[in-house]
């Protein structure tokens with residue numbers, strides 16, 4: 001089995017950070033591992049950078065490893081504010097990122113469309129379905145990426161499925177269930193040509209524990225996959 005020590009992944013293979021939103025389940029590892037990290041940029045929308053700057057890298061909750069905020073600024077990380085809808089080159093790697101706002105209950109989250117040459121990958125941070133969130137954010141995103149699916153330039157979508165179908169809409173807190181995810185995929189499919197999503201790769205992220213629920217979510221997703229997407233469930237790395 002191919003495995004790399006964790007600190008090598010952190011120091012050599014992770015070149016830059018794109019942060020979808022500043023909830024602790026998404027940024028705690030970045031903060032806690034910062035003393036061992038190398039110089040990097042942190043790309044995010046303005047409100048997300050503001051939270052990291054005023055709540056985490058402050059000298060109150062952690063040393064300020066960033067280049068702005070509480071003094072002294074240690075400047076290991078450089079904040080790079082993304083403008084929604086503008087394509088931004090990611091420094092140090094030959095890729096670009098385009099940020100799209102997502103609705104995540106009372107917070108806004110972000111999707112990133114990453115481009116490398118002629119290939120694209122879409123990553124979505126936490127998001128609720130448009131119908132529950134009373135939003136058009138996902139619809140607008142699907143409209144933007146539909147041509148990339150038709151042309152087969154989009155290689156996959158990384159998207160969350162936090163809860164089981166049994167979770168009531170009023171306690172989704174800006175998240176998806178298998179049913180809501182597939183409903184959103186139907187919406188995306190309706191904007192492409194028939195059968196365009198057959199064999200398209202969907203990487204399921206942010207499946208909430210306990211393990212029993214994770215297994216049930218997989219079963220529900222597979223049962224509801226009438227679009228014949230390829231569902232990929234990433235696992236945790238094994239420490240060496």
Ligand SMILES: [Zn+2]
Nearest residue numbers: 023025026126
């Ligand atoms: Zn989360």
